[in-house]
Amino acid sequence: MFDNLNWWEIGALLLLALLIFGDRLPTVISDGLRMVRNLRTMARSATTDLSRELGTDIQLEDLHPKAFIRKHLLSEEDEQAIRKPLQGVYDNLRADVTGVHNELKDVASAADLRSTGRPATATGGAPAPAPRVSYDDAT
Structure with a gap:
């Protein structure tokens, strides 16, 4: 506590x-x-x-209530039958999110390539860091 x-x-x-x-x-x-x-x-x-x-x-x-129903009223087969339709939806959603994530990485790489003229994966897969400008140098 x-x-x-x-x-x-x-x-x-x-x-x-x-x-x-x-x-x-x-x-x-x-x-x-x-x-x-x-x-x-x-x-x-x-x-x-x-x-x-x-x-x-x-x-x-x-x-x-959820734990009580799961433990005392449902058998393992009933619980699997309840989870099965939701598992397919979860797998589809996960695949879609992974696809969108990969597309966003591709767009970010292309944008970085256009703006800097060098590929974003110069450091082994991670985007190349932008050069830092301190406020003292900028003024």
């Missing part, structure tokens, strides 16, 4: 919390921890109840 925070930021947050809540800070912390414990207990009991009612093992991650 605090992976992105360094010690100074955590200290600043604690100092800010102390300034805001004052001597009520211990009760606020204990209330927050009690609420987190209650939420975990409720989630655990909900998954236990669902597992008992459905007769299968359910994890907390399985409560997402």
Whole structure:
């Protein structure tokens, strides 16, 4: 949870919390921890109840509707039947995008060849870098 925070930021947050809540800070912390414990207990009991009612093992991650349907209601053959039409569309789209990408590279190479008089692939396939002009030289 605090992976992105360094010690100074955590200290600043604690100092800010102390300034805001004052001597009520211990009760606020204990209330927050009690609420987190209650939420975990409720989630655990909900998954236990669902597992008992459905007769299968359910994890907390399985409560997402897509994951639940995929894991408990569809067989592998059903899932493949659903994916098959979409796979063809995906393959066609990918081929089209690759074609457009290649055409854009060809147009960029031709434009660079016309403007500079040298091929864009002089550096082994990558476009040749344009000469840099510093602002001091330009003025």
